[in-house]
Ligand SMILES: O=C(O)[C@H](O)[C@@H](O)[C@@H](O)C(=O)NO
């Protein structure tokens with residue numbers, strides 16, 4: 001049970017996802033990027049793994065913080081190990097981020113599951129083994145036949161419903177798109193999807209993250225007429241009072257915070273301030289499965305749903321182990337990309353979805369990621 005080693009392998013993987021100047025993904029030509037697999041080993045040879053960007057688990061962080069907290073400890077003591085890493089963040093000169101905590105915590109949960117030959121959601125205490133997914137569409141673009149017009153969004157909405165999705169979330173146009181942001185165009189895209197998919201498909205929006213209060217109010221009022229289920233991150237989430245103001249002035253539920261720092265502590269303040277109607281968490285956003293579960297339970301205590309940000313196995317296990325969220329966020333999706341093709345370093349999808357829109361939690365041990373270690377070893381960067 002004692003942790004004896006922590007290491008990182010960086011490897012090359014091919015993707016068609018490109019990031020824009022705000023970090024949002026768009027489709028493009030296949031290109032190679034570097035990915036990292038963090039591995040935590042115990043004295044009896046068991047291993048746990050998690051995937052993240054190489055800089056999140058760069059040698060400085062592993063040697064100066066992670067190994068010093070983990071080596072020699074019992075791998076089952078996830079709460080203590082997480083608290084020790086979280087308490088070191090303040091004095092880390094902003095080097096030790098929630099993303100690194102998330103990578104370590106996920107690898108520890110994976111290790112526990114692989115050691116006991118159990119899926120993580122069963123270790124936590126499962127609530128369900130399948131969950132409805134919403135299709136989370138990429139931000140808009142200026143690609144001909146992509147997501148350049150409201151009709152493009154409408155056509156893609158039809159495609160997603162044919163695939164089985166019972167919910168769809170639009171990320172609308174944002175800079176660097178030349179004419180974005182534009183509230184009226186956002187509403188036109190949402191109206192085109194509503195027109196295309198009919199009244200029974202659940203729709204949500206995740207808009208330009210820096211609208212003013214009055215722009216966000218106009219957008220929310222427009223979505224209320226279209227029967228949307230929620231409005232997400234239309235303003236800078238650092239302004240708690242702006243979200244309190246928006247939630248007070250809109251009927252459509254306000255979801256958040258996604259990207260605001262502060263883990264479950266800050267999310268408690270959003271609830272207390274009435275800044276959201278549905279809470280939001282995400283394994284990468286709050287520093288791991290451990291704090292994501294704390295956030296889910298916090299929301300439950302206030303009779304609130306907490307929607308989980310992001311795809312991948314780590315978020316799916318949080319959703320499967322809790323009652324108070326409706327969806328798994330499956331994406332990001334685009335007409336030019338085939339999401340079900342997965343990744344070249346995984347032998348199968350971590351979030352397979354059936355024709356009725358349900359994602360089934362793999363019953364493989366740990367996080368259930370079907371890792372192709374031969375691919376990783378044959379494509380090592382360092
Ligand atoms: O804002 C982003 O970086 C991406 O759109 C991503 O976070 C997306 O997955 C999202 O906001 N989902 O809710």
Ligand SMILES: [Mg+2]
Pocket residue numbers: 206232233258309
């Ligand atoms: Mg979002």
